[in-house]
Amino acid sequence: MRSIFMRYPNGKAKAVTFSYDDGVPQDKRLAELFDKYGMKGTFNFNCEYVRKENFSKEQIKQYFLSKGHEIAVHGANHRANGNLRPIEGIRDVLDCRLELEAKCDCIIRGMAYPDSGIIQMGNFGNYEQIKNYLIELDIAYSRTLGGDNNSFMLP
Numbered sequence: 181m182r183s184i185f186m187r188y189p190n191g192k193a194k195a196v197t198f199s200y201d202d203g204v205p206q207d208k209r210l211a212e213l214f215d216k217y218g219m220k221g222t223f224n225f226n227c228e229y230v231r232k233e234n235f236s237k238e239q240i241k242q243y244f245l246s247k248g249h250e251i252a253v254h255g256a257n258h259r260a261n262g263n264l265r266p267i268e269g270i271r272d273v274l275d276c277r278l279e280l281e282a283k284c285d286c287i288i289r290g291m292a293y294p295d296s297g298i299i300q301m302g303n304f305g306n307y308e309q310i311k312n313y314l315i316e317l318d319i320a321y322s323r324t325l326g327g328d329n330n331s332f333m334l335p
């Protein structure tokens with residue numbers, strides 16, 4: 181029987197990713213360091229900070245998108261999905277995605293769970309429901325705060 185090995189581009193077996201949350205002003209310097217060393221990062225923008233104009237539309241393009249970095253959802257109001265009823269979680273994700281897409285002029289499908297994410301489930305929060313609504317909202321992945329971030333497995 182033939183074995184199939186999943187690989188990253190150029191046959192690489194391992195990869196490292198950089199994922200930073202909230203869209204704080206220091207992200208500009210971090211993106212510049214990534215650029216200097218030929219690396220890419222994902223910047224998960226908290227829309228509360230986007231509304232504070234931490235980065236203008238032009239700056240998002242200049243510092244991040246034009247350099248190949250990814251912008252991802254991190255909640256319209258930075259609320260932990262594990263503590264939200266589905267309708268609240270759906271709204272927080274969708275509102276953030278729409279705000280970011282308007283600001284970035286591109287499709288946004290990545291996400292990092294805001295706040296404590298799915299570590300704690302309260303308020304009738306349920307991971308299967310969260311996973312289902314993220315799929316329906318066309319979110320391709322969501323980074324957690326859990327130990328699975330230490331894995332080198334393909335997502």
Ligand SMILES: [Zn+2]
Nearest residue numbers: 201202294295
């Ligand atoms: Zn955050």
